Amino acid sequence: MKLDVSTAQWRKSSHSSGQGELCVEVAPLPTVIAIRDSKHPNGHVHAFPRAAFRALTQSLRSPHPTP
Numbered sequence: 001m002k003l004d005v006s007t008a009q010w011r012k013s014s015h016s017s018g019q020g021e022l023c024v025e026v027a028p029l030p031t032v033i034a035i036r037d038s039k040h041p042n043g044h045v046h047a048f049p050r051a052a053f054r055a056l057t058q059s060l061r062s063p064h065p066t067p
Contacts, residue, residue: 003047004036012038 008027016023016038023038033053035046048056 003029003032003034003045005029005036005045008034010036010041 002051008029010025010027012025013036025036025038025041027034027036027048028050032047032049035048037043
């Protein structure tokens with residue numbers, strides 16, 4: 001099944017560089033969060049269920065213990 005992202009409202013992280021290097025863009029869709037590489041906007045799009053994306057971002061924000 002191909003994901004229709006034709007009406008997606010893409011946005012970059014506020015932490016991305018001004019020249020668009022090393023950036024991902026996200027777009028909320030009705031049932032998933034879509035993610036793509038900003039350098040290749042017509043390339044592959046990955047989709048995550050909203051709950052999985054929320055768990056991922058919460059994990060990334062959490063302080064991780066130093067080994």
